[in-house]
Amino acid sequence: KNQVEQSPQSLIILEGKNCTLQCNYTVSPFSNLRWYKQDTGRGPVSLTIMTFSENTKSNGRYTATLDADTKQSSLHITASQLSDSASYICVVSEGGSYIPTFGRGTSLIVHP
């Protein structure tokens, strides 16, 4: 069964600090991996999408990396802001499938 594991489950950091969230997956064959940000009470919003051939992709202060050999991805947030407080969800799609696998998310809290 395809699985997506995210760590840590939750994280608290101070404003201005950097942090890195992890995503390990067993989905095969791999098609693409996406990171979403979900604010409390809202739907998820796409941050990055990466295919097999891409190692890194940035979106402002968010940088995602992908190692397709080890089946790992990370999301690095630089100079965190209070508005970064949210749940970050890793989603991996299997080639040929209409049903992506969602991780349970990492809850990030940024304190002033």
Place this chain on the structure above:
Amino acid sequence: TAGITQAPTSQILAAGRSMTLRCTQDMRHNAMYWYRQDLGLGLRLIHYSNTAGTTGKGEVPDGYSVSRANTDDFPLTLASAVPSQTSVYFCASSDSGQEPTEGYTFGSGTRLTVV
């Protein structure tokens, strides 16, 4: 603003009653989805539709039905609600069902409580 509109925002429903959650998109996306999100669990796919006129079952389809009469609308119906269907329901869309190039656009969700 282009996107997905879900209605209602929240609802309390008596067990055994039926209800339809509405979802409309204005992006002309071919594929649409219904997910439920429960505390401590990832988003789980209920039903999907790759194009108007077709639907498919996701991971947790039991107790739910959908229809896709046109491109824009994708209603989700609970025929006889049970307390285990208490959840937050998200509708989503993408430009294509298989390996969408731009990911999914999600609605703001419907919080359903079945009592």
